[in-house]
Amino acid sequence: MFLSNRERENRYRAVRQRMAEAGLDAIIARGSSAVRGDGAAFRFLTAFPNINIPLVCLFFRNEQEKPVLLVESRFQAMRAEKQSWAEDIRLSTNFFQSLTEVLKEKRLEQAAIGIDGLHNFPFLWGQKIEESFPGIRLTEFGPALKKLRAYRTPEEVRLVKKSAALVDRAFTEGIKHIKPGKTEWEVMARMDFILKSNGVEKSFNIISQGPKVDAYVPSARKIAKKGTVFTELTACYGGYWTQLARAVSLGKPDKRLVRLHQVAVRAIKEALPYLKPGYKVSKPMSVMEEYVKSSGLGCTPVYGHIVGIDMVEDRPSPQNQTEVVPGMVFIVHPWPILDNSSLLWGETYLITEKGNQRLNKVGDELIVL
Known part of the structure; x- marks a missing residue:
């Protein structure tokens, strides 16, 4: 780990403040390499240097709820345990299915959820979420996350x-x-x-x-x-x-x-x-x-x-x-x-x-x- 737990807490506090201002209950961030717009917010929230397909992070405004990291392989899970801030790491063979299960588990059926870049969010995911959870509102949150990570501590x-x-x-x-x-x-x-x-x-x-x-x-x-x-x-x-x-x-x-x-x-x-x-x-x-x-x-x-x-x-x-x-x-x-x-x-x-x-x-x- 390159960054301390203190850095994590300061970062999470700032993100939750922006979420509260925007009226959001959760964030969905996907990402892999953090090169040219792909995965920077994911890395910002997890501190995990993922190198494979885009993984999924769900981050919650309620500080009692630990962020959930969805990974594809046991290798990713083992590495994330050592090199990420995530405490709730879950193996998944179907990210969308696992995502919907988490939304139900956390009782977010009526939630406002921020997306890190709606233009990068799978269209079918958004469509199916709206069909399965009519009470959920998906909104753009990428620019807000970009501003938060613009300045070095x-x-x-x-x-x-x-x-x-x-x-x-x-x-x-x-x-x-x-x-x-x-x-x-x-x-x-x-x-x-x-x-x-x-x-x-x-x-x-x-x-x-x-x-x-x-x-x-x-x-x-x-x-x-x-x-x-x-x-x-x-x-x-x-x-x-x-x-x-x-x-x-x-x-x-x-x-x-x-x-x-x-x-x-x-x-x-x-x-x-x-x-x-x-x-x-x-x-x-x-x-x-x-x-x-x-x-x-x-x-x-x-x-x-x-x-x-x-x-x-x-x-x-x-x-x-x-x-x-x-x-x-x-x-x-x-x-x-x-x-x-x-x-x-x-x-x-x-x-x-x-x-x-x-x-x-x-x-x-x-x-x-």
Whole structure:
């Protein structure tokens, strides 16, 4: 377990308060990997690093009722007993049937039930619940849960910092293996080995070669003798994601790469004074975009991530009107374009009471190998 019982109680108290405000009696959360919108609320409520099919958690406003975790296999049940907050863990061969049995057991036939993402909730489940329990009201509760998990507590900050440190280490040691003749598989395997052998549970790592960043999963393509190699390392440690996006040059860097690098680094520095409480997300992102464009370069409209349990809790952009508050974690990466060349470059920042803290310690220099 990465988080304490005290963290659990504080989290549960906050969730139940929101439930009371919304008039909800229970929550149904499904989830598996907590990557790109799938399972973050499930992980938030259970602290369980599920890796298989979406499991089901039922959480109740009545604090005397323990959350129920429905699992498919005995392996999941055994692991959940050790690595989750759930005390009521039940094996199920039919999640929907087990779900309806719990609703009856807890006397929720007339309840208001919040769903973590109605768009992800199985349509037939919703239809059958309404048919079987005419008194039940299903309502969207995903956005409320998303707001609750948007800000890192001190315990979570410790995990975020560890994640960033491991990403730094994987990059610093891994680029030593970027050598002509090696395959992308070999390069990224080394970086991922460093992450996984130090406790990272999930990673999302991509690579590209050449003047234009078109990164994807590694392939059998061999590293060229000269040119640009871009890597984006994203790691989840203890349930929390961080990222580092960097490029290295094999041999003397191309003039366009040098220019792209200068603009990307400077664009982030221009934005950072506004990436703090008192501003909306739109302000630093607008500043960053304007700097890139005022430098005579194009600007790809991908500015980073707001991260947490989910790798993309939200997207920072010049249109995002979310207030920047302490505890938020941002991956900031401008993506300038010059002719047929481009560069994605960035790192992870934690919002503090008065500003922001850069979590990745890898420098801003363009590394030449």
